[in-house]
Amino acid sequence: MNQLGALDSKAARQLLENFEFLNQTLNATILMVTHDAFTASYASRILFIKDGKIFNELIKGDSTRKQFFEKIIEVQTLLGGDLNDVI
Numbered sequence: 001m002n003q004l005g006a007l008d009s010k011a012a013r014q015l016l017e018n019f020e021f022l023n024q025t026l027n028a029t030i031l032m033v034t035h036d037a038f039t040a041s042y043a044s045r046i047l048f049i050k051d052g053k054i055f056n057e058l059i060k061g062d063s064t065r066k067q068f069f070e071k072i073i074e075v076q077t078l079l080g081g082d083l084n085d086v087i
Helices: 009-026 065-079
Strands: 045-050 053-059
């Protein structure tokens, strides 16, 4: 959970849950930038950027956070490079 600065894991989780609450209850827009899939799994929509351009978009929809996390990992794997990049 280093993506949330100097917060310990409990405080980081609380902060993410508070963001989620504000988004769902107050319809507040929260912009978060992270490389951490766990942190990103709290979002309702994710834009993946590669080489300065939108590479992919995920929308949580009815997925559980665990299912959404797994989708995020799949896209992050694709972001790692193409098969043609292998030497």
